[in-house]
Structure formats: structure tokens, C-alpha cells
Amino acid sequence: MSHVTMTQNEETRVGVFVCHCGSNIAGYVDVAAVTAYARTLPGVVFAQDNMYTCSDGGLTEIKTAIKTHALERVVVAACTPRTHEPLFRDACREAGLNPYLFEFVNIRDQCSWVHRLEPEAATQKAKDLVRMGVAKARLLQPLEEQEMPVEPVALIVGGGMIGMTAAVNLASRGFQVKLVEREPELGGMMLRLDKLYPTQDDAQPLIQQRVAEVRRSKTIEVFTASTLHAIKGFVGNYDVTVRDREGRLSSFKAGTVIVATGARVFTPHGMYGYDGERVVTQLELEKQIADRRLQIANCNLQPAVSNLKRVVMIQCVGARIPERPYCSRICCTTAIKNALELRELNPETEVYILYRDTETQGTRYEAYYTRAREAGIQFIRYSLDHPPQVGEGRVVVYDELLGAKLGIPYDLVVLSTPLVAQEGAHELAQMLKVPLDEHGFFLEAHVKLRPLDFATDGVYVAGTCRWPSHLEETIAQAYGAAARAATILTKEHVTSSGVVARVDESLCRGCGRCVEVCEFGAPALVEVAPGIKVARVNPVMCKGCGACASVCPTGAMAALHFTDGQVMAMVRAALLNQK
Amino acid sequence: MTNQAEGFQPRIVVFACNWCSYAGADLAGVSRIQYPPTTRVIRVMCSGRVTPGFILEAFRLGADGVLVTGCHPGDCHYISGNENAVVTVDKTGRLMNVLGIEAARLRLEWISAAEGARFARIMTEFTEQVQALGPTALKDTTL
Amino acid sequence: MKKVLVIGGGIAGIQAALDLAEMGIQVHLVERLPTIGGRMAQLDKTYPTNDCSTCILAPKMAECARHPNIALHTYSEVTALEGDAGEFRARVLHYPRYVDETKCTGCGECVAKCPIRVPDDFNMGLQQRKAIYMTFPQAVPQVMTIDAEHCRYLQQGKCGACARVCEAHAIDFEQTAQEQQIDAGAIIVATGYDFFDPGELSQFGYHQYPNVMTALEIERLISASGPTEGHLIRPSDGRPARRIGFIQCVGSRDVRHQRFCSAVCCMHSSKQAVLAKEHDPQVESFVFYTDFRASGKGFREYVARAREEYGVTYVRSRVAQITEDDIHNPIIHYEDAETSRPAQMAVDLAVLATSLIPRPATTSLAYLLGIEIDAYGFIKTDPFAPVDTTRPGIFAAGCCRGPFDIPESVIQASAAAARAAAINI
DSSP states (O other): OHHHHHOTTOOOOEEEEEEOTTTTTTTTSOHHHHHHHHHTSTTEEEEEEESOTTSHHHHHHHHHHHHHTTOSEEEEEESOHHHHHHHHHHHHHHTTSOGGGEEEEEOIIIIITTOTTOHHHHHHHHHHHHHHHHHHHHHOOOOOOOEEEOOOEEEEEOOBHHHHHHHHHHHHTTOEEEEEOSSSSTBGGGGGOSEETTTTEEHHHHHHHHHHHHHHOSSEEEEOSEEEEEEEEETTEEEEEEEETTOOEEEEEESEEEEOOOEEEOOOTTSTTOOSSSEEEHHHHHHHHHHHHHHHHHHTOOSTTOOOOEEEEEOOTTSSBTTBOSOOSSHHHHHHHHHHHHHHHOTTOEEEEEESSOOOOHHHHHHHHHHHHHTTOEEEEOOTTSOOEEOSSEEEEEETTTTEEEEEEOSEEEEOOOEEEOTTHHHHHHHHTOOBOTTSSBOOSBTTTBTTBOSSTTEEEOSTTTSOOOHHHHHHHHHHHHHHHHHHHTOSEEEOOSOOEEEOTTTOOOOOHHHHHOSSOOEEEEEEETTEEEEEEOTTTOOOOOHHHHHOSSSOEEETTSOHHHHHHHHHHHHSSOO | OOOSTTTOOOOEEEEEETTTHHHHHHHHHHTTOOOOTTEEEEEESOGGGOOHHHHHHHHHTTOSEEEEEEOOTTOOTTSSHHHHHHHHHHHHHHHHHHHTOOGGGEEEEEOOTTOHHHHHHHHHHHHHHHHHHOSOTHHHHHO | OOEEEEEOOSHHHHHHHHHHHHTTOEEEEEOSSSSSOTGGGGOSEETTTTEEHHHHHHHHHHHHHHOTTEEEEOSEEEEEEEEETTEEEEEEEEOOOSBOTTTOOOOOHHHHHOOOEEEOGGGTTSSEEESEEOSSTTOSSOOOEEOTTTOHHHHHSOOOHHHHHOTTOOBOTTOOOEEEEEEESEEEEOOOEEEOOGGGOGGGOTTTOTTEEEHHHHHHHHSTTSTTTTOOBOTTTOOBOOEEEEEEEESSSOTTSOOSOOSSHHHHHHHHHHHHHHHOTTOEEEEEESSOOOOSTTHHHHHHHHHHTSOOEEEEEEEEEEEEOTTOOEEEEEEETTTTEEEEEEOSEEEEEEOEEEOHHHHHHHHHHTOOBOTTSSBOOBTTBTTBOSSTTEEEOGGGSSOOOHHHHHHHHHHHHHHHHHHOO
16 A cells, blocks of 8 residues: 555554634644644644544544544544543544554643633643654554453442432342442431422322332342442442441442432531520421421321411521532522421411522422412521621521611521531542542532543442432432443443553563552462463453552563553653754 | 743643543633643553653653642542552652752642642642752753 | 434433433434534533533534434424333424435535525524534534525525535435334433523513623624634624623513523523633623522532632622613613612623523424423423423423523433333333
């Protein structure tokens, strides 16, 4: 073929694609100059710029160029490999190129977006980064992926409404489920609720129905009063150990993990005179209401026995303040729910809700807010500049709308406090190697388009351990996480990465440093001749971190795709050949 | 280019782990937080992949600074790779001492995927730190 | 093999289709327009990360096109349904594109030659497109469509410029609508939403005053790929808009129009104010709101940054009216909630955050599918079975259920996929 004869020294043929990303890159980086510069780099036989390299059209252009220019390596200078690498690798694969012969250069997130005031420097940096990418690309080697069997078992951590809903859905599709609940009873936070908004339905029938479904299922194994003790492995193939309160351990295999551990209600110690008696939380009020209703039912009392004349609810207690800036989403509707119940118990009870913004989005919750006002519940807006003062028998509040100070006598003050991170979230996050956000809620892979995934394959999140959410939303999350887990569980195999470690046995002297440093048990020493040991890596267990290669004294261990030669080439390209 | 601290644009090589620090760098971008264009990031899967050889090669070729970034202790995607990075950076620091390279030209930092602002701040601070040191002495002699 | 019919190719339909396809279920994804992508494709950036909308959406669109388990039916509509859960039979009508999808390469030669210009709906009519067009550059499939209503050849029998320049011979004026039966065990409805026409609120002068625009129009203006390449200019005189007033709840939380809250406007106005400032540091933005609703993940932090770093001013108020002065500056008349006094502010541009409303076609689709709609015209669902419609085997996700932001829509889409996968035997 002509391209072979063209390059007598068998120089690897590299193609470079530079993305404008609309104006996200092109607005600050001279894309044409970067493309022209790429053409001057050793090995580059083709370079072009695209408005959106990731579009169907852009991908087609890559595939066409691989064929027409006989490209052996592809470099895309665009956004970030964290979102787009699979797409371009697939394009290479579809054009017959091993997907690992692709290199990504980030000239958007780490260049155009962070040097917006210095377009020339940004352009120079983009050129440098492209030079580094091309230098590495020339040394890339085709890698093979391993197929690993999937254990069709889901581990669900958390046996509340969300964990159980996900469990029932997955079980109905024939998957085995291991449901682990820390408390002795299934049900979670919902066990403590009286009514549900926005319907005022009783909470207990709904949760008990779900418990019954779980208990009835033959494919759901429930571990109550138990916690996750250890988990090792990878997507499709986790080794899980669960520990109960007596210290007994149970081990099993699982293919995916759903985290649904819920949240805790913030206790407002030292705030607004909180004493658990005359000043209580919404959850404590909810218990009082439930008890009262029980009393009414048992003693055949008239409904209007609640002797509360005036109840004042204060919203955002411990939320939307400097040390906890977020809005907990569910407190406005929770307050409305309990306010409606108080009015139901005794229509004479006056309820005042002191709020900052009513968080009643959408159709159902706005209608609920309207219903509350129509039921005679008084809403009074306060601002953080003048927080309400809970005094002896009176709450003093500056009404923002009236522009005047009001004194409201009360029998009971109810504090609406936010959901905060669950106890043990940090330990669980460390065990699963998944991140938490700054508030201690689990941090998903992408806030917009991967809301239920972690960056780690095969691990998913649902419910209030992710963020305070309405029950309606968390049920959707439960089903959603079940769907995400099922995308793994339905497959017979998942394909491992080709990015693993590999030993050159001719260089290995069997010192075992790699075995010591590996957390995953991937390398092992094997006796190949009497008294002669070498290391071998199980590619399925290897996660490709490269720690073994770093400690190998002889250079026998290669971290594929990040070999010494490839990284060194990038270091050199970063510092040499400055133009 | 002059040797005056203000005009001196250092060349800094940054090793960033794929899971935390590289993601933190992306978040700095998504948040449009500006920092000096002095750094060139090399992505590795784990900060534990970085070797003294990589760092010393960068200095040999005239890098004014090298920054190794990884997940916070306990957050490593590979459990303990970042602990290996601590060992590597310590060891390399001792070698740098022998070679006469100022210790302050090498730094190890933990930056999580949620810390875009921290990534940008560290890039800015380290740039200033290296600017204060001036260009590396190795730059002119080895090339 | 299991089959599911997904109606609507916006982000919710795309996510549901991808989840099902990855579960090994055959998906028929039916989209009314020539491309999938939906409303999200029209957005410039998304809050709270300011991720570029196209950047995160385009890979998912491309994945839909590539996935062996997904059959895309763009420019198509469901016209009839028979059967029940587990064995639905839908009729799908494919409208003629007059372009052979298998031949068109999307090169755009035809577009350059087409003599007919018509308002571009994708860009809210703020620029024109040709009678043969691709909706936006990342469209999936990457093929052209002829707008028959405006095509000179199809209307008058003469022209044919596109056919002459097409080297792929993809233009086919003889194409006719095709009907197809699709069997499916379950159906997911993800038909999205429409925007309230603020012309119904004459006090805001939307149709009278050139510098009163809607949020989606502004979104196209601030988009780098939009009609002004990201410059936020006043339609009246082309001058940059430096002082912008965002009016919240236009048509929402209003007993005469939509009683509900549109859920996303507080945040998208904040986002637009931030983007405008990023584009032009001289911009000053004012958001006129009644309750500020921002309870999603990272939202309060975003708003704090908008206020502190981007200087966005939030005015708790009730806007009564917009008038304009002699140079077309909109004048916002409002009652300031802090002082309870009437006040006025002249701005360069007033942006109306209009309600997200049910698509008019949702009612007829619901009738056709035998599912109920709620009091507002959205698909009716139960708060404790959120993606189940009133008919077994039919599920709903995203803004056809009510106003939701993107992550909520994506979550519901995955949820609907789980429910459909479980029902469908």
C-alpha cells in the first residue's frame, strides 16, 4: 500500500483531531494554530479541526480518516477523557483500530476554561499538551480486554423504603438480592413517620406492604442488624462480608452494589430553646400526633382533644446557614403535612409556619402549599437578618412581608431541621471507594446525566444518602438505581479494561515487591524452575493503578497504557521542543 | 525572558491521578476558576504510579517545579496508592538534595474530585512558590 | 426478545432507551422531530455545574444511534395502539424526510444551495434556516430533512437545487409517509413539555416590546452555537444587553394560568445571569422573584456564587407590568417586598421565565394510549409509584409528568426502564 512505501522508517502514523467545542475551546484557544502545529509534530500525518469532534459527524470523520490516511494512532484534543474517552475509543474500534491506540488531550477543562484571560498562553499550552499527547500516542500499544463473568447478585446496603423497592424490582426480574440493614427491623426512616405528603396517607401500610414483598420474595436474602464488614473485588465480581451484632460473619459474592443508607435528621441542640418538650422537632411532633391519634382511637375520644391552641413552626433550623448552606428540600412539605394533621386533630389549633422560601416545586407540592393556606395555616416570612426569637410563651418574629415585628404566643414550637449525612457514611464510602460531597452525602459520577451512578463501575446510589429528596423522588431513584444495576446484572460478562500490569518474565527476579504493594492480589510469585520465581499478574484482578510498576526494581513490571516509556515521553515532550 | 520574579513564567509538570485530582482539575475548568498557565498535567491512574525517575527526569530537562497530586488519605481509588506516592516523594526529595535541587520545587498535594477551587488554588500557590525560587539551575546546564 | 416502545427522544427518552438497551431489551425510540435530543439540545449550559449541555448530551445521542438494541424512528409519531401490557401493538407513522437516510452524509451542500429561508424553530425564530436543513450540528441521525411546507419543489414543482448538488443522490422527492407496526411489551412516554406563551399576559408586553424576550430565546442567544454566537444583544438595535431583568413565575403560580410552580426557573434564570456576566463582564442582572426555590444538589451554593461572585441582584418582589421608554428599554414596574412600595427599573432586556406546560399533543397521545392526564394536562402518576401511569404496562418519565430538572428527568427515565423491564415478560 502506498502509505507504507511513503514512510520508509516505519514511523507510526498519527492523526490529530482538535475540537472547537463550539466556542468553549475556540473562544480562547486558536484552534487553527493548534491544528497547524500538530501537523508539524513527528509522526503526525493528518490533523484537522472539528466544531464538535464528539458529534456523529465528528466521529464519522475520525473513522474515515483512520481508513483514508491509514492512521495507526488517534489523538483527540478536546474536553476530558473522563466523559468522552469511551466514545472515541469506540470510534477507533469501529474503524478497525485497537481502542487503546487512542490518546486524549484535555484542552478545554484544563486549558481554555481556566486561562480565559490569556488566550495566547492558553493556545501555547494547548500546543504543548497536544505535543505531549502525540509523544505518548506514538508509543501506545494495542491492548486486549478480558471478559469477566458477572455474578447475577445485587448487594443493597440499606433496608429502608428505597433499598427494599430496588430489591423487589430486581428480584422480580430474577436476580438474587442481598439486602443489608443495620437496624433489627426493615423499614428505615419511614417506620418513624405518621403520614405521607402530599396525600396524608398513612405511612405504615405503604412501608409494611414493601416489607411484606421483601419477606415474600424467595430471591431476596435479608440481613438485619447487620453491616457491611468488608468488600473486595470489582464490577460483576465482588466478595462481600456482612457482620451481624453478635459478630457473626456471612460471606457471599455480588455483581453490583446499591447504596441506600438514608439520612439522619439534624438535632437542633442549643437552638431556639430546643428542649424536646415545648420546643420539639418535626419528627418528634410527628410521634406526638401519632400517639395522640392512637389515644383517640383507643379511648374513643372526640377528635378535638388536642389542647394545643397555637403552634409555631420554624423552618430552616440549622439549614441555609453559613455552616450548613444547603436547603434540605423536604422540610417545607413536612411542616405542611404536620400542620394539616394538627388542624385535622383540632380545627381550633392555629398553626404558624415561619419560613424563608417555600420550597414547594412542581405541580403536587405547590398544590399542597395552596391547600395548606386554604386550611388556614398562617405562613410568615422571616429572613436570616432577623431570625425568630423563641421566648417564654411567645415567638417574636419580624414579618418580612408586613414589615413589622410580631409576637405569637405558643403552646408548642416545632423546629424544621434538615436531613444530614447518615452515621457511618464516611466509613462506608471508604470501604466502597466512592466519594462524599462536602456535606457528607454520596457524590454521584455526574450531577446532571449520571445522578445514580458512582464513578466506580457497578456501584450505584439512591435515596436521601445522596441528597434530601421527597419520597416520590426517592422511589424513582430506587427504581432508577435498580435499572442501572440491572444493566450489569443482565450481562453474562463485563469486559475488563486493557489497562493492567504485565510482567516481562525475562527481567523479573522474583523479589515480590509487586506482590507486597498490590491491594488487589493481582500479582503472585510462581515457581517456573526449581528455585526460580517470577511474578505473574491476573489481569482480571488487576485494576491498572501501576503501583507495582513503580516499585519494581528491574523494570520487569509494566503498567500498560502508562508505561515508563510512555510517561517519560510525556515528561520530555512537556519540557523539550518549546516553540 | 528576564529573571525577575514577575516576568518569569515557570514550567511545572503536574502528575494527576485519574480519579481525584484529574477530576478536580476538570471541576476547576467547569467552574471556570482561573489559574496561571504554567502547568502541564500528565494523567496517571494513581499517584502511586509516579516514580522518582519521572520526577528527576522532569528536573533534568529543566522543569522549575513538579507537583504530584492524588486522592486524600483514605480516598484512594486503589486503597493505598497515595501512600506509595508519599514514599516516592520523600525518597525523591532526598535525591534532589544530593543533586542540589531545592526541596521546595517538589510538592505532593491531595485534591479530591470535588475540589476544583482547591486545584486552582494549589496551581496558583505553587506557581508563586516556584517563581520566588526563580528558574531552576539545571535548566541551562543540562540542555 | 423483550421489546419496549419509548415515545419521545429527549434526554428522558434517551436515558430510558439506553438503560433498556443495556439490559438486553430491544427498544424502539420514536421521536416526532427529525432529530433526537429534545429541549436539552437547545440549552447552552446546565446548572449547577455550567456543563455545556451539548457536550454531555451529544455522546448519549450518538450512543443511541450506535446501539445495536435501539431502533431509532425519528420524524415519526405513534398513531394507534392496540393490545395490553406484555403485548402492545403500536402503529408508527414515519413522515417523509424527502432525503434517503441511508445515503445522506450530512455534508450540507444542499443547504448551501437551497434558496428558501424560513424561521428556525430550534433557534426560537431568532435566525433563519433553509427549507432543507439539519436541526443542529450534532443532530442524530446526521441527515438532512426537507421541510415540505416550505420546499419550492414540493410546493410548486420547480427548483430541485438540492437534488442537483447532492453527490450522494440522497434527495428523494417521491418519498411518502410510511406506517409500521411495532410490537412491544411495555411503553414509556417521555414526550416532554412546552412553554407557556407569555403573549397571554398582556401586561408584560412580550409581543409589543422587542426587548422583552423569553428565557429559551435568551438561552439561544447566549449559546455559542446560537444565532449571535453567544452575544447577548437587544433585538431592537443590536446593542449588547448590559442590564438585564429576569422576571420569574411568568404564568406560573398564577390562578388564572398555571397554578403550579415550574420548578426550574429560579435556577435557570440564575444560570443565565451568570452566563451573561461571564460573556460580558459589564452585565448587571436582576432577578425578580417571589419565593426563591433552590433545593437541588449544589443549588444554594450556586445561587450564593451568582450573588457574590457574579454580582447578580435578587429582588424579592411582585412584577405588575412592563412598559418601555422611547429607546425600547423595558421598564419593570414592581412592588418591592422589602419596602412594600411600588418601584420601577429600566433595563436593556427583560427576560420572562415562562411556565413549563404540558404539550398540547400530550392530551391526544394520552387518549390514544388510554392513560389519564392530571388536572394540569400532564400525564397522571401516583406520588408513591411515580413513573406508573393509570394503565398497566405504560410508564411515564420526565416533563410529560410535570416540570422537572434534568437529573430528576434522568432518574425517572431509569426508573421507568426498571418498571418496564419488570412488567414486560
